[in-house]
Amino acid sequence: MLIRFVAMPSDQAAAYRAGADDANGMPPERGISDGDGIPCRHCLQHVRQGEPYLTLAYRPFPRLQPYAESGPIFLHAEECTRAPESDVLPDMYRGGFEQIVRGYGHNDRIVYGTGAVVAPLEICTHAYSLLERPDIAYVHIRSSRNNCYSCRIERG
Structure with a gap:
C-alpha cells in the first residue's frame, strides 16, 4: 500500500x-x-x-x-462502521466532481503550491506524488464546490 x-x-x-x-x-x-x-x-x-x-x-x-x-x-446520525484504511479510492468519490487535494507539513500547515483541483480518478496519483515529498506529512481532500473536508490521506 x-x-x-x-x-x-x-x-x-x-x-x-x-x-x-x-x-x-x-x-x-x-x-x-x-x-x-x-x-x-x-x-x-x-x-x-x-x-x-x-x-x-x-x-x-x-x-x-x-x-x-x-x-x-x-x-x-446513527452508528456506522468506520471505513477501513485502504489505498482504494472510496466509493463516495467515484463518478463525483473534482476535489481539492492539498499537502500539509509536519507542523500541520498548508505547504504552499501543493493544492490542486483534481478529477476523482486522479486523486490517488496526485496524493501519492505529494506524499513522495519529504516536506509533506499528509494530504487532505476537500470539496472543490463547497470546501467541505472529506478525508485525510497518509503514506501507506
Whole structure:
C-alpha cells in the first residue's frame, strides 16, 4: 500500500452523535437524507435516502493555528462502521466532481503550491506524488464546490 485513505476517527464520530459541540461550539444539526450528495466522513459512504444524518463544522487538526481550516461535513446520525484504511479510492468519490487535494507539513500547515483541483480518478496519483515529498506529512481532500473536508490521506 503506497497511500491510505483515513476516515474520521470513531471516537470523534461517536462524540458528535452523542451531542458534542462542533468546531464552532454548536451542536450538530440533524436532517434526513434525500439520497443525493450526503457523504459520511466516518464510513466514507453516502447516507442513503431516508436515513438520518448530522451536519457540523469540523476541524481535522490537533490544535488551533492560522491554517487549521474548518468546514461543514456530514455524518451518519446513527452508528456506522468506520471505513477501513485502504489505498482504494472510496466509493463516495467515484463518478463525483473534482476535489481539492492539498499537502500539509509536519507542523500541520498548508505547504504552499501543493493544492490542486483534481478529477476523482486522479486523486490517488496526485496524493501519492505529494506524499513522495519529504516536506509533506499528509494530504487532505476537500470539496472543490463547497470546501467541505472529506478525508485525510497518509503514506501507506
